[in-house]
Amino acid sequence: MKTEILSAEHPAAIQHALDVLHNGGLVAFPTDTVYGLAAPADDVRSIERLYTVKGRRNTKAIAILLGDSADLEKVAMPASPLVQRLAEKFWPGPLTLILPRRPTLPEILSPLPTIGVRVPDHPIALALLKAAGPLAVTSANLSGGENTLTAEQVYAQLRDRIHLILDGGTTPGSVPSTVVDCTGDAPEVLRAGPILLADVLAALE
Template identity: 50%
Template sequence: MAMETRVLPADDPQALEEAVQLLLAGQVIAHPTDTVYGVAADSGNADAIRRLYEVKERPLDKAIPVLLGDIADMLKVADYVSPAAWKLAEAFWPGGLTLVVPVRPCMPAILTAGQRTIAVRLPDHETPRELARRLGRPIAATSANLSGQPSPATAEEVLAQLQGRVSLVLDGGPAREGIASTIVDVSTPTPRILREGPISAAEIAEVLGIEIA
């Protein structure tokens, strides 16, 4: 799997365009986010997603979330977006909320580990959003570490684990490390909190106007 790993500044438009071309070619790249550094592939390319699993040495039964370019991108991956999902997205995106929604049948099964749902988020960071916008669809993205190892907060920490495994690292300086996102399952009529993070159950309940478990 060894390859040359290049490092380019994340705020350079030419570097972003090169990153998108690599994604379109089925390559895996690393990038900053609003929490830690992420590693990304084209969400519509099953071979690229398999490569993403290999890069991270991630078990194939662990689904990979997607990061969106804008709120409307949900419709590119979700089979159905409930009124509750739209309310939560409009209230808390971009930011630390991940929504679990029914997945469109056309999405690669390897992305969702064969599940009928997919986890989606609009990050509060321009780099992954711009990658998704230029790609024309969400990016499959997870933390830029080997499975079970610490999540990296800098490009240097990415290289320490993934040098020779990814084609490109977009260096955006130290990541704005934060708490892992709140995850809400809105794939069924009754929303459920799967993980509480920066957005509390009380805030979720207030937006939806219902009690939530």
């Protein structure tokens, strides 16, 4: 296949991305951290393609991005007060919360009974997610490769492996989101990122 690069400012960009996703294609798009690579969260075949394209082992989970925190109940079990407070404070934003997942989600998304979820703070990402619904999203790079901050960097790594790149310029962030496990009694940072543990703890005081 030949990868298409389309300006995210094109009036038909979001609709075209939806069409690609609905037809089983993979779409890269900018977020508030790095470029993401997406498939519908309920499409097992497309999610399998995500793993293949990245060269990623399917023992590593893939997160779900939402267009609105109100959609959280579609993918995760009812939120605890801790989760509600963190979501209210940091969403939209670069914080991924590890939560007990809905049993209806495809098992391929995670080898554990949990799922990473976040709402990104980027207009293009939010427009796509609000139109498409929950998407399984991983960083738009080869497994172990450099983070991609521009459409050109995505193309350099994933050229002709994916169907569409929405070019939204350079991402405002440069590192992936902070990941916080919320399945225990206290939050635990699993991956450092833009939001510090001190910020998380302060939000819970």
